[in-house]
Amino acid sequence: MMRFAMNYYDLMTAALLVIGLYGMVGKRNLLKKVIGMNIFQTAIFLFFIQGGTKPGATVPVWDPRIASEAAGYINPLPHVLILTAIVVSVATTGVALALLITIYRRYGSLEEATILERMRKSS
Amino acid sequence: MNHLPVLIPITLLFSAFFIPLAGFVKRELAFVIALAGVFLSLLFSAAGLFTVITAGEIRYHLGGWPPPVGIEYALDGLSAFMATVVTSVGTLVLVYSRRSILREVPERFVPMYALLMLLLAGLCGIIVTADLFNLFVFLEIASLSAYALMAVGDERGSLASFRYLMLGSIAGSFYVLGVGFLYFSTGSLNMADVAQLLPAVHHSRAVVAAVILIFTGLGLKMALFPLHLWLPDVYTYAPSAVSGLIAPLMTKVAAYAIVRMSLTVFQPHYLHDVLPVTPVIAWLGAAGILYGSIMAIAQSDFRRMLAYSSVSQIGYIGLGIGLANPLGLIGALLHILNHAFMKACLFLVAGSIRFRTGRWKVSSFAGLGRKMPWTMAAFTVAALSMVGIPPAAGFFSKWYLLLGGIDRGNWFFVATILLSSLLTAVYFFRVLEQVYAVHSREPSTPVIPSDPPASMLLPTVILGVGVLVLGLLNSVIVSRILEPVAAALK
Numbered sequence: 001m002m003r004f005a006m007n008y009y010d011l012m013t014a015a016l017l018v019i020g021l022y023g024m025v026g027k028r029n030l031l032k033k034v035i036g037m038n039i040f041q042t043a044i045f046l047f048f049i050q051g052g053t054k055p056g057a058t059v060p061v062w063d064p065r066i067a068s069e070a071a072g073y074i075n076p077l078p079h080v081l082i083l084t085a086i087v088v089s090v091a092t093t094g095v096a097l098a099l100l101i102t103i104y105r106r107y108g109s110l111e112e113a114t115i116l117e118r119m120r121k122s123s
Numbered sequence: 124m125n126h127l128p129v130l131i132p133i134t135l136l137f138s139a140f141f142i143p144l145a146g147f148v149k150r151e152l153a154f155v156i157a158l159a160g161v162f163l164s165l166l167f168s169a170a171g172l173f174t175v176i177t178a179g180e181i182r183y184h185l186g187g188w189p190p191p192v193g194i195e196y197a198l199d200g201l202s203a204f205m206a207t208v209v210t211s212v213g214t215l216v217l218v219y220s221r222r223s224i225l226r227e228v229p230e231r232f233v234p235m236y237a238l239l240m241l242l243l244a245g246l247c248g249i250i251v252t253a254d255l256f257n258l259f260v261f262l263e264i265a266s267l268s269a270y271a272l273m274a275v276g277d278e279r280g281s282l283a284s285f286r287y288l289m290l291g292s293i294a295g296s297f298y299v300l301g302v303g304f305l306y307f308s309t310g311s312l313n314m315a316d317v318a319q320l321l322p323a324v325h326h327s328r329a330v331v332a333a334v335i336l337i338f339t340g341l342g343l344k345m346a347l348f349p350l351h352l353w354l355p356d357v358y359t360y361a362p363s364a365v366s367g368l369i370a371p372l373m374t375k376v377a378a379y380a381i382v383r384m385s386l387t388v389f390q391p392h393y394l395h396d397v398l399p400v401t402p403v404i405a406w407l408g409a410a411g412i413l414y415g416s417i418m419a420i421a422q423s424d425f426r427r428m429l430a431y432s433s434v435s436q437i438g439y440i441g442l443g444i445g446l447a448n449p450l451g452l453i454g455a456l457l458h459i460l461n462h463a464f465m466k467a468c469l470f471l472v473a474g475s476i477r478f479r480t481g482r483w484k485v486s487s488f489a490g491l492g493r494k495m496p497w498t499m500a501a502f503t504v505a506a507l508s509m510v511g512i513p514p515a516a517g518f519f520s521k522w523y524l525l526l527g528g529i530d531r532g533n534w535f536f537v538a539t540i541l542l543s544s545l546l547t548a549v550y551f552f553r554v555l556e557q558v559y560a561v562h563s564r565e566p567s568t569p570v571i572p573s574d575p576p577a578s579m580l581l582p583t584v585i586l587g588v589g590v591l592v593l594g595l596l597n598s599v600i601v602s603r604i605l606e607p608v609a610a611a612l613k
Contacts, residue, residue, distance in 0.1 A: 044300055095288065102274065102281045
């Protein structure tokens, strides 16, 4: 059974999730939304990475003193998964910033309200 | 070992890599490679479907590592069926896309094809993978290429695409967070393995959180009401060829992922009796059917009307999944297939009208029936199928959904399906009236529109004929492919 919102890491994950979500939904500036998205995704990285830790365990590299005792090594799989998720996150940020560049070139602003107003005028 | 499961996405992925290189040599090569790739992938999917029907499911261990350590790809009745749907619609839309892209965004010809192939590779990857995290990776491959593709067209496309990116990354993050909860509860990422380990931890709060996060994330990708907000703008402002590919396929593949989750990963009875997930999906589906239909009636822009009609049709699929009985699931899966063909046909017609006249407004379509006879014939068949008039395909999937609703004993769902057919008739007959009955008020237009060139007309007509053929063949499809899939619900 997993501990849920009981330790320090889970609380940090929850806090980062909420901050990120607020940035994405609550902020009116598109760049701040991208920053919110990054915070949101970082929370997920933290969640996975802390899930791989075990008290008193060491890095998952063969150690003759521990031999094949699984409890002696931390779980490397969540770390590997998060490497992939970080790549996905970087790519998403890249696409988002590219979109922001085209939006800025067309409307001269990254404030959502200003963009919508200029969009209405042009159409 | 049979390599078919991995060949389907890999072929598409490799052609996506080769297209930019070939584009340096000659621009036209990009189109040739893309078409060859997707056609090859269609052949693999069809071979896979045939093998699955005759010899049972195919399981493939990536890199030779057996699950649960390695990543597993699987073709069973459900995934082989979906792969064939995606690649066949993909092939037809790709044939259509060349002229359309040359007209609308000629300077992006090569990258457009690379992205279209990446999108298809992502969609096929979602379908064949039997690994929860691998599904996330393919989901993001498909989504990222979709964000880029949608921003290419109209001026307003970038903002619509950016909003979709925000919601899409929330959806992807929710899904991967849910997978994290599942992984830390069961210690596995292989779908079949997780399904075996789950009953022991069914009542832990982590699994409940996983269910909610995974279904919310996939529901957003599927555009299930009320998570559909990103959809109308995106479909409206994307280039014609892109909306012709994304509208019929992307949301359907997310719907497939939801079916996969509820059939393979979580037990159907768990999602129905312990946690009321499928009833919620069914009610949201019903709400989406009515909302989408009513909003579609209110639109004057043809593309936007089709987009809202998509929201309504996705509602049907959600309703069928949510009924969680064999008839409902057959209806949902058959509707995925039928809707893919109908919506592709309708968006290609919209693209053809834009290609010849540059018009979007339904009110400006007067007299097009005489000037673009073949295009409009295909449109008429697809529209009648959307309304649900036999022998067009749309009738039969709605019929199975109705039977599923009656089987559940829920008369509200039955009434919703019937009422929505009427509403669908209202917005399509409005277009048909403009096209055929109203005479054009501006007889002296400089360009007299006609049917588009053969490379655009042929896929449109094939899709229109396909709608009729699927309707006539529906009993074969249901008894050979879908009934064995739905048997898992009994």
